[in-house]
């Protein structure tokens with residue numbers, strides 16, 4: 143449990159105290175090397191001791207299958223698993239914890255919707271609206287669905303600045319799509335989309351709305367009731383939680399009308415050789431033995447973030463984004479992709495450095511204990527829009543501070559020296 147007096151003031155996060163909670167950030171990675179600057183939280187965040195200890199406690203003290211055993215260990219595991227569901231529901235202001243389904247990650251959550259809701263509701267000739275900025279996990283499941291059902295995908299264009307073209311959205315909405323699915327925050331460009339407005343317009347056009355919250359739920363206050371969407375998918379591992387933990391939130395009436403995603407144990411009411419009936423939600427969508435410890439660990443991550451306060455988390459990252467903008471702007475030949483201002487942008491920076499290959503940039507930074515990502519960030523269509531195959535990406539979280547950005551900028555100076563551009 144996080145003490146609210148040591149990790150934040152009324153408005154700010156105490157990054158030194160937060161960093162002390164993360165064992166990975168406090169180890170000596172190479173003898174005598176500088177501390178680790180971990181700038182790849184958009185891929186997966188690090189985990190605080192409270193989450194690691196929660197997993198440890200589960201496996202040491204009450205490891206058991208849930209909803210089955212009439213014995214104390216199983217009862218404790220069940221009670222804590224369901225308590226984690228309530229924590230997650232409160233975190234996104236879901237009207238009911240029953241609307242939160244534990245899955246492995248955002249990808250599984252979106253596939254669940256594409257499979258169960260999609261096959262029932264999207265038919266030949268129907269239109270599904272996505273955007274050109276989607277992560278592959280909010281694109282490929284819809285491609286599979288469209289191919290199977292004979293439906294058509296249409297893509298909202300991007301402005302030159304890396305924002306969504308809402309006039310183009312309006313044009314596509316005149317085709318009365320069955321679904322509009324979009325990421326709240328772009329993992330490649332850091333753009334924060336106006337999810338309330340996009341959802342409002344899509345609902346007026348009669349569409350069901352799915353929001354990919356993989357990059358928003360960890361970083362900003364997200365409230366499904368004020369968003370007005372129908373589905374929200376997110377990953378626990380990007381928000382301080384264990385690998386293999388994720389959530390699909392869906393409106394109860396939609397979840398209840400949907401057929402199961404996978405069949406097996408736990409998701410049934412009654413099984414006959416001739417057929418079966420289904421359990422109520424969320425059990426209907428949690429076939430087989432779930433990742434019990436991981437879900438409980440996600441509950442601990444949610445407690446940690448809630449103690450920090452998501453408003454403060456957002457403000458902290460906004461401050462980092464402003465500083466990163468200013469400092470990266472000082473590096474010659476560096477081009478930041480995406481919005482050229484801190485308003486409406488998350489602390490995720492994709493950039494190119496002259497013609498130095500992003501893998502070389504990342505490898506040199508790694509030699510200085512600065513972890514960034516290089517590649518297409520699972521957004522190949524978006525990279526084509528940018529006219530690049532890959533970028534270097536630095537992304538920031540609660541344990542990062544100005545010093546991480548100063549080290550990144552100094553490291554980029556060294557990259558330029560090595561490649562003879564300085």
Ligand code: PMP
Pocket residue numbers: 184185247248249250277279280325327328329354356357377520
């Ligand atoms: N959507 C977005 C916007 C993402 O950033 C990611 C992860 N990079 C995903 C979806 C997929 O998340 P996961 O790999 O946890 O399924």
